[in-house]
Amino acid sequence: MSEHSLVIEHLNRTFASPAGPVHALSNIQLKVKQGEFVTLIGPSGCGKSTLLKIVGGLDTGYEGKAELNGRPITGPGIEKGVIFQEPRLFPWLTVEKNIAANLSLKNPAVRRRVDELIELVRLKGFEKAYPRELSGGMAQRVAIARALLRSPDVLLLDEPFGALDAFTRAHMQEVLLDIWQNNKTTMLFVTHDLDEAVFLGEKVVIMNPRPGHIREILPIDLPFPRSRTGASFQELRRLVLQAFEKGEEPALDLGAGI
Amino acid sequence: MAQLIHQEVRGEPDTSTVKTSLKYRKELGWLNRVPFWLHGLLVPIVLLIIWQIAGDTGLVTKEQLPTPLAIMKRFIELGASGELYHHLGVSALRALSGFMLGSVIGLLVGMFIGIGKIIERTLDPSLQMLRTVPLLALIPLFILWFGIGEFSKVLMISLGAFFPVYLNTFLGIRSVDTKLYDVTRILGYSRWQQLTKLILPSALPNILLGLRLAMSTSWLVLVFAELMGTSAGIGYMIEDARTYSNTDIVFVGIILFALVGSLSDIAVHALEKRWLSWQDTFKG
Numbered sequence A: 001m002s003e004h005s006l007v008i009e010h011l012n013r014t015f016a017s018p019a020g021p022v023h024a025l026s027n028i029q030l031k032v033k034q035g036e037f038v039t040l041i042g043p044s045g046c047g048k049s050t051l052l053k054i055v056g057g058l059d060t061g062y063e064g065k066a067e068l069n070g071r072p073i074t075g076p077g078i079e080k081g082v083i084f085q086e087p088r089l090f091p092w093l094t095v096e097k098n099i100a101a102n103l104s105l106k107n108p109a110v111r112r113r114v115d116e117l118i119e120l121v122r123l124k125g126f127e128k129a130y131p132r133e134l135s136g137g138m139a140q141r142v143a144i145a146r147a148l149l150r151s152p153d154v155l156l157l158d159e160p161f162g163a164l165d166a167f168t169r170a171h172m173q174e175v176l177l178d179i180w181q182n183n184k185t186t187m188l189f190v191t192h193d194l195d196e197a198v199f200l201g202e203k204v205v206i207m208n209p210r211p212g213h214i215r216e217i218l219p220i221d222l223p224f225p226r227s228r229t230g231a232s233f234q235e236l237r238r239l240v241l242q243a244f245e246k247g248e249e250p251a252l253d254l255g256a257g258i
Numbered sequence B: 001m002a003q004l005i006h007q008e009v010r011g012e013p014d015t016s017t018v019k020t021s022l023k024y025r026k027e028l029g030w031l032n033r034v035p036f037w038l039h040g041l042l043v044p045i046v047l048l049i050i051w052q053i054a055g056d057t058g059l060v061t062k063e064q065l066p067t068p069l070a071i072m073k074r075f076i077e078l079g080a081s082g083e084l085y086h087h088l089g090v091s092a093l094r095a096l097s098g099f100m101l102g103s104v105i106g107l108l109v110g111m112f113i114g115i116g117k118i119i120e121r122t123l124d125p126s127l128q129m130l131r132t133v134p135l136l137a138l139i140p141l142f143i144l145w146f147g148i149g150e151f152s153k154v155l156m157i158s159l160g161a162f163f164p165v166y167l168n169t170f171l172g173i174r175s176v177d178t179k180l181y182d183v184t185r186i187l188g189y190s191r192w193q194q195l196t197k198l199i200l201p202s203a204l205p206n207i208l209l210g211l212r213l214a215m216s217t218s219w220l221v222l223v224f225a226e227l228m229g230t231s232a233g234i235g236y237m238i239e240d241a242r243t244y245s246n247t248d249i250v251f252v253g254i255i256l257f258a259l260v261g262s263l264s265d266i267a268v269h270a271l272e273k274r275w276l277s278w279q280d281t282f283k284g
């Protein structure tokens, strides 16, 4: 087995539409190492979600190679955790039951893991609360705990903090980095936010639309914990921005970061 | 401490009722001197008094409209003799068996059609067509086919219970959020788990609504079925009393129907309260 957990080669995805075929992804090449944190950034419609869905096994209509741990991706499964922009909790289940989902809390091993995860995502005291009683940030933390309970090899996050305010978002980024450093889970993180991409990623994948393709992959060689105000951070941020300016689409969300 | 925070978040006070009652108080004037819970009963009480006086002064005959006191007296008499319970028991059993039969079949058919596309295409159109036939118009047919025996009545009632449960179950299942469906695929739910842990809970609000409607339809069909001919039941009691112009007994029967109807509604409502408390929009 190679050191790469995720291998994508010559990946294409075309959607049929009334106005003719839409080429959503064109010749995507991407390799992600075991335990690596990769952020994907690009303007709306460049195929970020499409790529994530393919890796998550939710979209199998692709051409080319997409392999996880050496096996082609043919469908969803617990080895691939997915976190969406919305928490997608089951409204009729309490927080702890949402995390356990189809696993039984009566099983002592599950019970112990769920309690640990509740601690990890800082939701102690809310085990018995229903989703309607949670704030957006809390609900998203439940979704993260739910994905982590299955100990996935790779965690796919599609703009998970997009709907949160700047403070909650910064806090959630810290929580996610904590989790990543403790569990060494491979992370594939889609965002619209330049600062978020540079703050979290060891590698930033820059995508452009029409058709969706990878423009550049930029390594971010900054040690964790990172500071958003440091000179090197700003320099790297500028580099990512430059990569976009070389492209034709400057329609990027620049202001939402902290 | 953690428990405390938890409590605080969960127990949001319902401010809406407080506001309305304050607003009420300002605009009510003399009504303020009457206890709050009595406000809605004022009109019926006044009407009852007028009714009683009209009967006592001979304005209406007791064959047309017996007085409230006379009806109450007859109610107690029938209750004491045990006749009331006998009829009530027979009626309740009929309604309940018809309701159970109809709603269980409605639930199963609704689930199968809701889940399977093929059955929907082939079976649903016929069911939709059948639904538009007024149920009560089928009663003569039922009598022709199955007679006026117990079986025929239960069947009629179950047909009445079937459609609301079937339609609402189907709707509930079709309203399952595809985003949550994707989540169950990612979390590795089996087909059975998807059914019991996603589809049924999602459809539960609709299913309960269907059951509630089925309950009132069962009751309605029961009244018709019993008026058509039988030897026991509330409907029989009413019909029998009518032939002998015992109008007070007719009233007792009507009141009983109303009472049991609202009691069963309260029961389903209590179930909803218990099972749907997780709903954002559910306000009991």
Ligand SMILES: Nc1ncnc2c1ncn2[C@@H]1O[C@H](COP(=O)(O)OP(=O)(O)OP(=O)(O)O)[C@@H](O)[C@H]1O
Pocket: A015, A016, A017, A022, A024, A042, A043, A044, A045, A046, A047, A048, A049, A050, A051, A192, A212
């Ligand atoms: N199921 C589908 N059917 C048809 N076209 C689709 C489908 N899914 C995506 N597309 C098209 O593929 C392209 C990429 O969509 P995608 O959702 O991956 O973009 P995105 O980068 O995630 O955008 P955003 O940042 O707005 O979420 C778009 O042009 C979209 O219209």
Ligand SMILES: [Mg+2]
Pocket: A048, A049, A050, A158
């Ligand atoms: Mg997207």
